[in-house]
Amino acid sequence: MKQPSFWSLVLADITDPDYTHVCIDVLPAHATADPAAWARRLLSAAALPRWLAGVLSLRALLTGRSLRCDALRVRHVEGDEALVAVDGRRFDVRIGIGVDEEMALVRVVTALRFKGAGVQLMSLPVRAALPFLMRGMIARTRRALSGVTL
Numbered sequence: 204m205k206q207p208s209f210w211s212l213v214l215a216d217i218t219d220p221d222y223t224h225v226c227i228d229v230l231p232a233h234a235t236a237d238p239a240a241w242a243r244r245l246l247s248a249a250a251l252p253r254w255l256a257g258v259l260s261l262r263a264l265l266t267g268r269s270l271r272c273d274a275l276r277v278r279h280v281e282g283d284e285a286l287v288a289v290d291g292r293r294f295d296v297r298i299g300i301g302v303d304e305e306m307a308l309v310r311v312v313t314a315l316r317f318k319g320a321g322v323q324l325m326s327l328p329v330r331a332a333l334p335f336l337m338r339g340m341i342a343r344t345r346r347a348l349s350g351v352t353l
Contacts, residue, residue: 220314231349
């Protein structure tokens with residue numbers, strides 16, 4: 204039996220986060236155990252709720268900017284975890300997607316570091332919605348990677 208422990212590349216990259224969130228789910232029986240594949244699928248437009256993908260597309264259209272999907276690329280993989288890192292003007296985000304094949308678990312660890320005054324207050328809606336958003340994204344990713352169709 205494995206001894207209980209927890210570590211993430213996210214916490215190595217941002218050692219003093221201002222906000223963290225951890226979500227754990229069951230690894231489907233026939234799904235891949237490749238953390239990079241999970242990260243690419245989890246952070247793709249296909250995993251986003253349709254309303255959020257629509258809002259982001261509309262925003263990109265109105266501002267004349269392209270939808271920046273390249274910002275959420277896997278930076279590197281170490282062991283059973285893939286790290287996605289985005290450094291922004293107002294905050295830095297790290298997302299670690301880990302797959303523990305032995306325990307049949309998938310974990311998503313998110314950490315934010317705020318830059319400047321007022322950013323923590325402005326981020327309240329995002330922090331309130333993140334647990335619900337992440338649960339839905341993981342559920343869609345589980346279905347997609349397990350081959351289950353609805």
